[in-house]
Amino acid sequence: MPSLNSSLNIGARSLFNQQSGIATAGHNIANLNTEGFSRQEVHAKSELAQPDGTGGGVRRGMPQRIFDRFTSRKIVQEESNSAALGAREKFLAKLEIIFNESDDAGLRRSxxxxxxxxxxxxxxxxxDAAREKLKNQSEALSSRFRSMHMELRGIRSEANSRVAGVVSEINNIVDQIADLNRQISSYELVDRTANDARDRRQLLLEKLSQKVDVSWLEDSRGQMKVSVGSTGWSLVEGRKGRELRASLVGGETGMYHIQGIGEHEYKVDLSNEFRSGELKEVLDIRDKTIVSYMQQLDDLAFGLAHKLNKIHASGTGLSSGMERIKSSYGLNQDAQLEPLPFIKDGIFQFHLLDDDEEFYATYEIEIQAGKDNIYDIVNRINETVNDPLYFQASIEEDGSAVFLSGGGKQFIFGDDQTDFNVVMGFNNFFETLNGAEDIRVNNRLLEDPKNISSGxxxxxxxxQxxxxxxxxxxxxxMNDETQTFDEFYNGILAxxxxxxQRNQVEKEHQDTxxxxxxxxxxxxxxxxMDxxxxxxxxxQKAYEASAKFVSTVDGMMETVIQM
Amino acid sequence: MRVTDITKRDQVVEHIQRNGKQLQRLQGELATGKKINKTSDDPIGATIIQDTVTTISRNQQIAQNTDSNIAWLELIEIELNHVADLLENAKVLALSQAGDATTTESRAIVAQELRSIRTALFDAANARSGKLYLFSGTETFTQPLRFNDPIQEAKIESTSVPQRDVAERIDLDLFKAQFEEHSSNEYRIRITRTGTFGRALYQVSDDLGETWSKEQILLPVIKVVNPDGKPDDQVILRFTSKDGVHSEVASDQNAGFFDFADSGKIFQEGLEFSYLPNPQIAYDGNSQKKEVLIANNTTVPISITAENLFLKNGEEGINVFGLLSSLGHALESDNGKGIADRIAQLDVARNQVLKQVATVGNTIRELEKAKSKLDDQVYTKQKRLSEVQDVDLAESMVELNSAELNNKSSLDAGGRLLQPTLLQFLR
Incomplete structure (x- = not known):
C-alpha cells in the first residue's frame, strides 16, 4: 500500500511538472516572433510503479527543443546560393542602369x-553647321564612353568595399559562434539544457552561410566546427574563432583579396577558394562580370577610334594645310629603337602646298613593317624631301614625332597604306590610349571643326x-569584322x-x-499560439487537479493525525 | 503539415509581395505606356527596339539629306533648262541669218546678240546655291568658268642654239614676244630663215610640229593662222619693245616698225615661239562626281560639271563657247557656209545639254523614289517599334483589374487568417 507521503510526493511532482509545462508554453509564446527560435516541449514520463503496483506519478522532464536536423542542414546549404543570387541581383540592377538605353541619354542614342x-x-x-553638329555629337559620344567607364568603375569599387564589409560581417559571426560554443559546452557539461544557445548558434550558422559557403559538424561535446571554402579552411574550432582578413597588400591595386589568418600570423590567400555565398558572388562581380563589361566597352571604343582614324587620317577638311603637327602618341626610349608596331608594308604619302594652297610637291615614303623603327622612318622622310627649309620631320624628347614645314609651305596628308598616321596619331579623329576611359576627340578638330576630314x-x-x-x-x-558597332553594343546590352532575367528565374526558383x-x-x-x-x-486544468489531489491527500493526512 | 504563426505569416507576406510585384509592373507599364522599361524586361525586345530606333534615325537623316539633294538637283535642272533655251534662241537667231535675204548689218546685230547669249550662258554655268557653285564638280567653292587673259607671254626656244644661249641671242631686255586672243590649239611659230623683220621667214604648226604651213615673212605683228587648221582661230603674235611700245597698226601689212636695227636684231633660224592652248573660257572645277547616300551603302552621283556641259572637244562633244564665238566670227565675216555648219552644231550642243537635263531628271526621280522608300521604311519601323515596346492599353487595363481583384481578395483572406486566435473563444 502506498504511503500518504509518497502520494504527497506524487502530488508535488505533478504540480511541479504542470508548472514547468505552463512555463514552457509561456516561453514559447514569448518567443513567438523570435527569429530562429525552436519551440520547446516538456517531455514528462510516468514514474516507475511502487512495490505494491500503484503508479508512482510523473517523473519531471526537461524542456526539449523540437528541431529538424536534416531540414536545417539543407537550409544552411541553400542560404549560400540564395544570398549569392541576391547579391548578384543587386549589382546587376546597378549595371542595368548604366546600360539603360530606354532614355535618351544612352550610348546607342549617342x-x-x-x-x-x-x-x-x-x-x-x-x-559649317554640319561640322559644328558633328563636333558636338562626337564630344557627346566620347564623353558618354568616359562616363560609362567611370560608372562601371564606381560599381566595381562599390563591390570592392562590399568585399571588406562581408569579411567583417563574417568575422563578427565567427566570434559569436565561438562564444556560443563555449556557452553550450559549459551548460551541457553540468547537464543543463542549452536549447536557446543552440537555436542562436544555428541561426548564426545560417547567417554565416549567406556570406560564404560553410561546412560544419558538431563534436561529442556539442561544439560546432565550422570551415569555409573548397579546401575547408577552418573558421571556428571549439571556443576559438579565426578571422578572415580583407587585405590590400599584393594583388590588383586597390582591390581587396581575402586572407585566412592561422596560428602565428600564418596567412593563406582564400580569394579563389569560395564556392558560393555573397562573398564569392561579390568577388566574381568585381573581378569577372564588371571587368568583362569594361573590357567590351573598351573594345568598342578602340574599334570605333581605330576604324574611324584609319579613314580620317588621310583626309582633309576645309581649312588649309598644316605647318606643324605633333603625334598624339609618344614612344618610350626602348620602343623608339624597336620596329614600329601595328604598321603595314606600303606607301605613306604627304603633300607640300604653296602659300596659295597649290600643290607644290608630293612625297611617297615606303615603309617596311617589322623592320623600320621611328628613326628609320623620320630619316627616310627627311631624305626624300631633302629640303629642310620647307619640310622637316623630327622626334621630340617625349618620343612623339613632329612634322614641321617652313618657307611659306604647308603640308597635308595623302593616301596611307601603312597606318603610320593612325599608329602615331597624326590627324586622328578620336584619340585614346586606354579605350573608353580616355577616348577623346582630337583637339585640333574641336578647336576648328573645319579641320575635320571630309574629303x-x-x-x-x-x-569621300x-x-x-x-x-x-x-x-x-568588330569581332574579326563579323559585327557592326551597333551589333557589338547590342551584344553587351542583351x-x-x-x-x-536568368538570375531572376534562378533566384525565384532558389527562393521558393x-x-x-x-x-x-x-x-x-x-x-x-493557439x-x-x-x-x-x-x-492549468492539470495543475488545478494536482492541487486538488494534494489537498485530498492533505485531508487524508489530517484524518489520520486526528485519529 | 503543422501550421504555425510563422508559416501563416510567411504565406500571407509572400502573397502580398507577389501581388504587389504584379501591380507594380502593370502600374509601370501603364504609366509609361511601354512594355519594356528596362533591358531585363525583355532583352531581345530591347535590342530590337535599339536597332529599330537606329534604322529610323538613319533613314530620317538620309531622307533629310535626300531632300536637300533633290533641291540642289532641281536648281541644276532649272539652270540647265535655261541653258537649253538660250541655245535654242541662238539657233533661231542663226537660222534667221542663214538665208540670202540678210544683210551685213543684220548679221552684225545678231552677232552682238549672240555675245549676250554667251554672257548669259557663262553666268548660268557659274550659278550658285548659297555659297556653293552648282557646276564645279567637288570644287564647290571655286567659280567653274573663268575668262582667260587674252595676253600670253610667248615661250621662246631654239632648236639650233643651246637653250641657255637663247636668252642671250634674243635680247629679252629689248623686246617682248606675246600672243593675244584665245584658242584651244597649241601653236608653234618657227623661224625658217635668219633675218630681221621683213626679212626673216616663219612657218606655223598647230599639231606640235607634225605639219607646217608655208613660209611667210616675219613682221612685228603677225596673225598666227595655220591655213590647214581652223579658219576662225585668231591668235596674234605681237612683238613690242620692253616697255610695251608697239606699232599702232594691227594689220598684217607694213606694221610700223620700231627700231630694232640698233641692236642688230636678227631672228635666228630655228627659233621657236610657242603658244599654249588658251581658250577664252577655262574650267577651274574638277571632274570628280559627288556621291550621295540614298540607302545603306547605296550611293548615286549628283554632280554635273560645266566642263561636261560646255567645254567638250572633238569626239567627246561640243565646246559651246567656242561654237558661239566661231558662229559670231562667221556672222561677222558673212560666211554663209560657216553659219550653216554652226547651226547643225548648235543642235548637237543643245542635245548635249538636254542629255544632261535628262540625267538630272532621272537622278531626281531616283532620289524621290529612294526618299519615298525611306519614308515607307520609317513608317513600317515605327509601327514595328510600337508593336514591340508599346503597351496594349485594353489588355493591360483588364490585367490590372484582375490583379487588383486578386490583391484585394488575398489581403482580405490574409486578414481573416491572421486575426482570430483561440483566446477570443476562451471563457
Missing part, C-alpha cells in the same frame, strides 16, 4: 546621332572620306538583360525552394 552627323557631313561637306586634297565639295566613315555604321567592323525548406522547418519548430494556449489550458 552613336545614332554621331553617325547621322557623319551622314549629314557627307551630304554637305562644305557646311581629300583640300577639295571642299569632296565627300565622310561618306566612307558614314558607311562604317552598317559595316561589320547580355546584361539576359543575365538579369528555400522558402519550402523553411516552411518544413517552421512547421516543425515554430510556435503556434496550440500553446490550448496547452496552457491543459496544464
Amino acid at each position: 552613336l545614332n546621332e554621331f553617325w547621322d552627323s557623319w551622314s549629314l557631313l557627307a551630304n554637305e561637306p562644305e557646311s 581629300k586634297d583640300l577639295v571642299p565639295g569632296d565627300n 572620306i565622310a561618306l566612307e566613315i558614314a558607311k562604317l555604321q552598317t559595316r561589320p567592323t 547580355d546584361v538583360g539576359l543575365r538579369i 525552394m528555400l522558402a519550402q525548406f523553411k516552411d518544413i522547418r517552421d512547421s516543425v519548430s515554430s510556435v503556434n 496550440e500553446e494556449v490550448a496547452n496552457l489550458v491543459q496544464y
Whole structure:
C-alpha cells in the first residue's frame, strides 16, 4: 500500500511538472516572433510503479527543443546560393542602369546621332553647321564612353568595399559562434539544457552561410566546427574563432583579396577558394562580370577610334594645310629603337602646298613593317624631301614625332597604306590610349571643326572620306569584322538583360525552394499560439487537479493525525 | 503539415509581395505606356527596339539629306533648262541669218546678240546655291568658268642654239614676244630663215610640229593662222619693245616698225615661239562626281560639271563657247557656209545639254523614289517599334483589374487568417 507521503510526493511532482509545462508554453509564446527560435516541449514520463503496483506519478522532464536536423542542414546549404543570387541581383540592377538605353541619354542614342552627323557631313561637306553638329555629337559620344567607364568603375569599387564589409560581417559571426560554443559546452557539461544557445548558434550558422559557403559538424561535446571554402579552411574550432582578413597588400591595386589568418600570423590567400555565398558572388562581380563589361566597352571604343582614324587620317577638311603637327602618341626610349608596331608594308604619302594652297610637291615614303623603327622612318622622310627649309620631320624628347614645314609651305596628308598616321596619331579623329576611359576627340578638330576630314586634297565639295566613315555604321567592323558597332553594343546590352532575367528565374526558383525548406522547418519548430494556449489550458486544468489531489491527500493526512 | 504563426505569416507576406510585384509592373507599364522599361524586361525586345530606333534615325537623316539633294538637283535642272533655251534662241537667231535675204548689218546685230547669249550662258554655268557653285564638280567653292587673259607671254626656244644661249641671242631686255586672243590649239611659230623683220621667214604648226604651213615673212605683228587648221582661230603674235611700245597698226601689212636695227636684231633660224592652248573660257572645277547616300551603302552621283556641259572637244562633244564665238566670227565675216555648219552644231550642243537635263531628271526621280522608300521604311519601323515596346492599353487595363481583384481578395483572406486566435473563444 502506498504511503500518504509518497502520494504527497506524487502530488508535488505533478504540480511541479504542470508548472514547468505552463512555463514552457509561456516561453514559447514569448518567443513567438523570435527569429530562429525552436519551440520547446516538456517531455514528462510516468514514474516507475511502487512495490505494491500503484503508479508512482510523473517523473519531471526537461524542456526539449523540437528541431529538424536534416531540414536545417539543407537550409544552411541553400542560404549560400540564395544570398549569392541576391547579391548578384543587386549589382546587376546597378549595371542595368548604366546600360539603360530606354532614355535618351544612352550610348546607342549617342552613336545614332554621331553617325547621322557623319551622314549629314557627307551630304554637305562644305557646311559649317554640319561640322559644328558633328563636333558636338562626337564630344557627346566620347564623353558618354568616359562616363560609362567611370560608372562601371564606381560599381566595381562599390563591390570592392562590399568585399571588406562581408569579411567583417563574417568575422563578427565567427566570434559569436565561438562564444556560443563555449556557452553550450559549459551548460551541457553540468547537464543543463542549452536549447536557446543552440537555436542562436544555428541561426548564426545560417547567417554565416549567406556570406560564404560553410561546412560544419558538431563534436561529442556539442561544439560546432565550422570551415569555409573548397579546401575547408577552418573558421571556428571549439571556443576559438579565426578571422578572415580583407587585405590590400599584393594583388590588383586597390582591390581587396581575402586572407585566412592561422596560428602565428600564418596567412593563406582564400580569394579563389569560395564556392558560393555573397562573398564569392561579390568577388566574381568585381573581378569577372564588371571587368568583362569594361573590357567590351573598351573594345568598342578602340574599334570605333581605330576604324574611324584609319579613314580620317588621310583626309582633309576645309581649312588649309598644316605647318606643324605633333603625334598624339609618344614612344618610350626602348620602343623608339624597336620596329614600329601595328604598321603595314606600303606607301605613306604627304603633300607640300604653296602659300596659295597649290600643290607644290608630293612625297611617297615606303615603309617596311617589322623592320623600320621611328628613326628609320623620320630619316627616310627627311631624305626624300631633302629640303629642310620647307619640310622637316623630327622626334621630340617625349618620343612623339613632329612634322614641321617652313618657307611659306604647308603640308597635308595623302593616301596611307601603312597606318603610320593612325599608329602615331597624326590627324586622328578620336584619340585614346586606354579605350573608353580616355577616348577623346582630337583637339585640333574641336578647336576648328573645319579641320575635320571630309574629303581629300583640300577639295571642299569632296565627300569621300565622310561618306566612307558614314558607311562604317552598317559595316561589320568588330569581332574579326563579323559585327557592326551597333551589333557589338547590342551584344553587351542583351547580355546584361539576359543575365538579369536568368538570375531572376534562378533566384525565384532558389527562393521558393528555400522558402519550402523553411516552411518544413517552421512547421516543425515554430510556435503556434493557439496550440500553446490550448496547452496552457491543459496544464492549468492539470495543475488545478494536482492541487486538488494534494489537498485530498492533505485531508487524508489530517484524518489520520486526528485519529 | 503543422501550421504555425510563422508559416501563416510567411504565406500571407509572400502573397502580398507577389501581388504587389504584379501591380507594380502593370502600374509601370501603364504609366509609361511601354512594355519594356528596362533591358531585363525583355532583352531581345530591347535590342530590337535599339536597332529599330537606329534604322529610323538613319533613314530620317538620309531622307533629310535626300531632300536637300533633290533641291540642289532641281536648281541644276532649272539652270540647265535655261541653258537649253538660250541655245535654242541662238539657233533661231542663226537660222534667221542663214538665208540670202540678210544683210551685213543684220548679221552684225545678231552677232552682238549672240555675245549676250554667251554672257548669259557663262553666268548660268557659274550659278550658285548659297555659297556653293552648282557646276564645279567637288570644287564647290571655286567659280567653274573663268575668262582667260587674252595676253600670253610667248615661250621662246631654239632648236639650233643651246637653250641657255637663247636668252642671250634674243635680247629679252629689248623686246617682248606675246600672243593675244584665245584658242584651244597649241601653236608653234618657227623661224625658217635668219633675218630681221621683213626679212626673216616663219612657218606655223598647230599639231606640235607634225605639219607646217608655208613660209611667210616675219613682221612685228603677225596673225598666227595655220591655213590647214581652223579658219576662225585668231591668235596674234605681237612683238613690242620692253616697255610695251608697239606699232599702232594691227594689220598684217607694213606694221610700223620700231627700231630694232640698233641692236642688230636678227631672228635666228630655228627659233621657236610657242603658244599654249588658251581658250577664252577655262574650267577651274574638277571632274570628280559627288556621291550621295540614298540607302545603306547605296550611293548615286549628283554632280554635273560645266566642263561636261560646255567645254567638250572633238569626239567627246561640243565646246559651246567656242561654237558661239566661231558662229559670231562667221556672222561677222558673212560666211554663209560657216553659219550653216554652226547651226547643225548648235543642235548637237543643245542635245548635249538636254542629255544632261535628262540625267538630272532621272537622278531626281531616283532620289524621290529612294526618299519615298525611306519614308515607307520609317513608317513600317515605327509601327514595328510600337508593336514591340508599346503597351496594349485594353489588355493591360483588364490585367490590372484582375490583379487588383486578386490583391484585394488575398489581403482580405490574409486578414481573416491572421486575426482570430483561440483566446477570443476562451471563457
